[in-house]
Amino acid sequence: MFKQIINALIGLSLFTTFVNSAEKPLIVGMELQYPPFEMSDKDGTPSGVSVDLAKALGKYLGREVKIENIAWDGLIPSLKTGKVDLVISSMTITDERQKTIDFSIPYAQSNLAILTNKTSGVKSIDDLNQKGKKIAVKKGTTGHIYANQYLKNAELLVFDKENAAVLEVIQGKANGFLYDQLTVYKNWANHKSTTIALLKPFQEKPEYWGMAIKKGNDKLKEQIDAFIKHAKSDGTFDALSKKYLTEARATFDELGIVFFF
Template sequence: MKKIFLLMFTSLLALVISGCNDNKQEQNKKVLKVGMELAYPPFEMSQKDGTPSGISVDFAKALGASLGKEVVIENIAWDGLIPSLKTGKIDLIISSMTITDERKKTIDFSVPYAQSSLAILANKNSGIKSIKDLNVAGKTVAVKKGSTGHIYAKDYLKNATVLVFDKEAACVIEVVQGKADGFIYDQLTIYKNYAKNMDTTVPLLASFQDSPEYWGVAIKKDNPLKKEVDAFIAKAKEDGTFETFANKYLSDAKKTFDKLGIPFFF
């Protein structure tokens, strides 16, 4: 009798555990974990109370709504984003990430949703007028670790001294204080930091690359979610979703870019 009772109890316990696992799996299916570094306004940032906000946050929420999933934003340091994607801690990266051949070796990307080019924030007294002026012995360039500006400096600025920092703000301070001659980053960031430091910096916004950089949503290799993300991006471009983001967060910058004849993000 005890054996029968034990067998019945074991079977019931297995059913309960199985049910809990099924519920957990079902719950996970309804949640979309999106990783981003909340340190790049107006794309990725946080409000005073810590609530994530910005273009990428709005983008993630719109994507989640179209997929019928609740979006959870995971604030992760830049160099931890791709490892977090690979290990399954997050489902996607939407963090103004440039699509590169090197990154595509280990992760997949959606179709591009935005484009940008590198630019230079130069110290006003540096004499820097072009990228060639930075590639000179004695010149110092600041870059953010892991960014495409960092990659560009390693590949093409062999004669300059390259200072690598974890944060964008640290790079800007180096230029403002004259410790670095220039900071290489995307055009919008350069424009915004110049607007805050007009007395000490000069923005060189014209692209010095052969072709623009394209941003994409990063996805784990061979994840079928890529097709759904691609479809959403195509639709969002057609129905004006991205234009709405630009008007909400980037109206002043867009006017400046249009005036200078520089292609805008969306």
């Protein structure tokens, strides 16, 4: 009888541990300032490609998902301190970032592009690497890193917010804004009368986006990698593309540029 009670208690303990683990929310960090990937509806509800992707991941893992809106430069610190379980925020996998955090396998391919003013005369990245040229970048992005490394002849204008950098181009105060292709496309679509989008890749190697994970959290990384493979095969990424990126994809296809998904 005593042995049966002990076994029952052990079984209850294991069941409770399983239930608590299954019910633990998955905290996902992202900066909700990057439509159509990370943004908020009018009522403040998180929305966009990355939000839907996070929800699909939660469903796959059987865990509730909570989105934490965090400024870009606070995302990696929040991951390292355990404030969030992972980051899904259009983050490029770089060697420098991999020194302190882990990434999933890539889920999207990205390249830098140029948003320029119609009056600037800029037609290529070489046109920006000139004395007297001003390049707007968002702090900490791969556009910022690239400009620092390769465009040393130009003057860099560094901003915390994407829209501030874009405004410099619209007003003709900057000759170009470096960011990923979809962001450049989106801003050109909103300001066709004053800007031009140079979408053709100019980097030697494409960039890839990954979901960022705290170093040592190998179990979650394995689960996320499995989810990404599953989502690529079951139509999840195609559905997200059709929902949010139909016009952009048509433009990319027309130009012969490899699309994100």
